[in-house]
Amino acid sequence: MIQIRExxxxxxxxxxxxxxxxxxxxxxxxxxxxxTEEEARHSWMTVPTLTVVACNDExxxxxxxxxxxxxxxxxxxVSNCGYVVSEAARGLGVASALCEHSQQxxxxxxxxxxxxxxxxxxxxxxxxxxxxxxxxxxxxLPGAFRHPxxxxxxxxxxxxxxxxxPGAA
Numbered sequence: 449m450i451q452i453r454e455x456x457x458x459x460x461x462x463x464x465x466x467x468x469x470x471x472x473x474x475x476x477x478x479x480x481x482x483x484t485e486e487e488a489r490h491s492w493m494t495v496p497t498l499t500v501v502a503c504n505d506e507x508x509x510x511x512x513x514x515x516x517x518x519x520x521x522x523x524x525x526v527s528n529c530g531y532v533v534s535e536a537a538r539g540l541g542v543a544s545a546l547c548e549h550s551q552q553x554x555x556x557x558x559x560x561x562x563x564x565x566x567x568x569x570x571x572x573x574x575x576x577x578x579x580x581x582x583x584x585x586x587x588x589l590p591g592a593f594r595h596p597x598x599x600x601x602x603x604x605x606x607x608x609x610x611x612x613x614p615g616a617a
Contacts (some may be wrong), residue, residue, distance in 0.1 A: 449504070449505055449544050450502050450503070450504065450510065450540075450541070451501060451502070451504075452501070452502045452503075452541060452545060452546065452549045453501060453503070453560060454498065454499070454500055454501075455493070455499040455500055455501045455512065457566070459501055459509060459591055460489060460493060462501070462508070462509035463492065463493070463499075463501060463509060463512050464488065464489070465509070465534070466509055466510075466511060466512055466532055466533070466534045467488055467492060467512070468485075468488070468530050469534075469535060470532050471483050473596070474595075474596045475570070475571070475595055475596055475597070476522060476568050476571045476574070476587060477490075477530070477532075477569070478566060478593070479491075481596075492512070493512055495514075495516070495524060496514035496515060496516045496598070497516045497517065497557070498512050498514070498515045498516075498553065498557075499512065499513075500512060500514075500515070500546070500549065500550070500553070502533075502537075502545060502546055502549075506520070507613050508536055510533060510536075510537035510540070510542045511530070511531065511532060511533035511534060511537060511542040511543065511546050512532055513529050513530060513531040513532075513546045513547075513549075513550050513580050514529065514530050514548075515528070515529045515550055515554060515557070515611055516528055518563045518565070522613065525558075525559060525560045525561070526560065526561045526562065526563050527550075527554040527557070527558065527559035527561070527562045527563070527610075528562070528563055528564070528565060529547075529550045529562060529564070531543055531546050531547065531550075533546070534536050538578075538610075543574075544557055544577065544578055546580070547577070547578070547581050548581070550562070551581075551610060552610070553593055554610055555610055555611060556616055558599050559610060560609070560610055560612075560613060561607065561608060561609045561610050562583075562607070562608050563605065563606070563607045563608075564583065564604075564605065564606040564607075565591055565605055566589070566592070566593070566603045566605075567599050567603060567604040567605075567606050568593045568595065568601060568603055568604075569588075569593075569602040569603060569604055570588065570595055570601050575604065575606075579606075581608070582608050583606040583608045584606065584608070585604045585605070585606055586605050586606065586607045587604065587605035588602050588603075588604055588605075589602060589603040589604070589605065590602055
């Protein structure tokens, strides 16, 4: 059973254990592969509006997501999320559960839509999952990501309307 809850400061070591291998690989996130733990902690625990963890029945952190406004001011009605699942938990439905939870959380927080600004095109599993969850590719950034194995690859902007815009027909 996957339990999803707000992250606590005490969760950081377990969150870092999930994030670090992904960031070090450098093939799905724009973080420098040599990002320091303190830089990552600031980016994942301090900057976002909310940080969430998914745990198994024993309390082991399987994955995490962050949510924040995609842009300030006039763009703050659109949320932005980032997700990472531990290597050991891949294929167990954790990413789907986190994405579903984040959409419900975004609605509770008053967001009208969700946007992923930079989905690396070679991360085919994530692209398929986000499309399955109702996100559309609304833009392609040609050669925007420097992949460690494939060189310069495209990144996608993906978007999902979570509720109708007020006053829209």
